[in-house]
Amino acid sequence: METELRRRAEARGLDVGSSLPEGSTSWVACLLKRNRRDAQMRQAPLAVGLDHSIFVDTGGRLLTCGFDTVDRRILGHAEDLAADPTFFSKIGSPTSLPSMQERRIVSVATSDKHCLALSVDGKVFSWGSGSYGALGHGDDADSTVPSKIESLRRIERIAAGPRWASAAVDEDGRLFTWGRARPVEEEDEDGELEEFGGPSGLGYELDAETDHQATPKRVDALSQERVVGVALGGGFTLAVTNAGTVFSFGCSWQGGLGHGSLEGGVLPRRIEALTRTRRRVVAVAAGNSHALALTEEGEFYGWGFERANGHWSEEHTPQRVAALIGQRIKLVHAHNCASCAVTEKGELFAWGFGLVGNVGHADSDPQCEPKRVAGLSGVEVAAVAIGWRHTLAADADGVVWAFGRRRNLGLGALGPTDGANVQTPTPSPTLHVRVLNSP
Numbered sequence: 001m002e003t004e005l006r007r008r009a010e011a012r013g014l015d016v017g018s019s020l021p022e023g024s025t026s027w028v029a030c031l032l033k034r035n036r037r038d039a040q041m042r043q044a045p046l047a048v049g050l051d052h053s054i055f056v057d058t059g060g061r062l063l064t065c066g067f068d069t070v071d072r073r074i075l076g077h078a079e080d081l082a083a084d085p086t087f088f089s090k091i092g093s094p095t096s097l098p099s100m101q102e103r104r105i106v107s108v109a110t111s112d113k114h115c116l117a118l119s120v121d122g123k124v125f126s127w128g129s130g131s132y133g134a135l136g137h138g139d140d141a142d143s144t145v146p147s148k149i150e151s152l153r154r155i156e157r158i159a160a161g162p163r164w165a166s167a168a169v170d171e172d173g174r175l176f177t178w179g180r181a182r183p184v185e186e187e188d189e190d191g192e193l194e195e196f197g198g199p200s201g202l203g204y205e206l207d208a209e210t211d212h213q214a215t216p217k218r219v220d221a222l223s224q225e226r227v228v229g230v231a232l233g234g235g236f237t238l239a240v241t242n243a244g245t246v247f248s249f250g251c252s253w254q255g256g257l258g259h260g261s262l263e264g265g266v267l268p269r270r271i272e273a274l275t276r277t278r279r280r281v282v283a284v285a286a287g288n289s290h291a292l293a294l295t296e297e298g299e300f301y302g303w304g305f306e307r308a309n310g311h312w313s314e315e316h317t318p319q320r321v322a323a324l325i326g327q328r329i330k331l332v333h334a335h336n337c338a339s340c341a342v343t344e345k346g347e348l349f350a351w352g353f354g355l356v357g358n359v360g361h362a363d364s365d366p367q368c369e370p371k372r373v374a375g376l377s378g379v380e381v382a383a384v385a386i387g388w389r390h391t392l393a394a395d396a397d398g399v400v401w402a403f404g405r406r407r408n409l410g411l412g413a414l415g416p417t418d419g420a421n422v423q424t425p426t427p428s429p430t431l432h433v434r435v436l437n438s439p
Helices: 002-011 027-042
Strands: 046-048 052-056 062-068 089-096 105-110 114-119 124-128 143-148 155-160 164-170 175-180 184-187 193-195 213-218 227-232 236-241 246-250 265-270 281-286 290-295 300-304 315-320 329-335 338-343 348-352 367-372 381-386 390-395 399-405 421-432
Touching: 046 105, 046 381, 046 390, 052 105, 052 114, 089 421, 114 155, 114 164, 155 227, 164 227, 227 281, 236 281, 236 290, 290 329, 290 338, 329 381, 338 381, 348 381
Parallel strands: 105 155, 281 329
Antiparallel strands: 046 052, 052 062, 062 089, 105 114, 114 124, 124 143, 155 164, 164 175, 175 213, 184 193, 227 236, 236 246, 246 265, 281 290, 290 300, 300 315, 329 338, 338 348, 348 367, 381 390, 390 399, 399 421
16 A cells, blocks of 8 residues: 555655654655645635635535626636626625536635636636736636636646736646736726736736736746645746745745745745755745745744734744744645635634734734634534635535635625625535545
């Protein structure tokens, strides 16, 4: 069994090593755990955007719900427009997309503007706003239904966000990026973007006449590395290799690149502070201007924006999160100015801006360091996605628990209380998502 498990791990580019990891007593148990964890990190069954949610149910069906202001582009239900041609479109319960009924989906990702879905056969579908080439189809056209990105094949991981940037990693460990990866502060009254200065976070130089990439392009600077994980922040990107090394590139606003300064860079650069820990990083996450890293031993690091990095101060290099020392972490997620981590026992910790109850602590106060979500006590969390206005967590049985702004959560019919906040984690009455049980 050990030989077969080693073969499977190595086939996915995992660096198994020759020494049994600290704390492990059996290679079989260690390899089983590693393969399960790798699969768990590759397949995200839920994702959250600004006002919408995406799910993969136990049958591999793609479902969406939430709120959209422009012809249901982000919800992917263009077929329903004839029946309900209202300007403000909303779907209260997770609803399968008619155009994807024949596809089996394994993972989803979303920004506030566009969505990605990964099928079991390694194909990527995109929909929503096509601005700046975010959908990867070679133009800026929007799409109201999921459309296959023709140039991508044999993909294993996808990432989107926070606005128009996208990324994918294929089974050979090649990283592709596209769209627009520059930090944006906000849109003004005319819809114009107010940007911070800094280089693009796509990992390569852009044509002098454009500021975006309309089709997926390989990050050639990482051609000697086998990438196994990727996260997109506000104008920057993190990439994890099979050796457990983390590279970052783009804008370093508030220290998000982790190199000890606010200086950005177009090309990937190794985060030396993580390398010096001599720990193998297995996952990364990124928000608007902060980042998180998780090691194989379950140790947890944060840096960047002080309200979301797990510390009380802005950090320009990765620092161990003191509040979680002694906890063995298995999953991390970040979005905008909020973060969360799941322990090996399935306990959810969340922190950051909680303006509408999205960090799960029954209030709207900022939470600057990790705090356990008391409303999920006794629930073993197996998947999680935190957002600016709402958060979703799936337990080991696939039941989805939701909290934050009601209209985003998929808890049922919407009405006069669309904008109300759900302060306590509440289970979906109808939905089960596809999860891999905790080791």
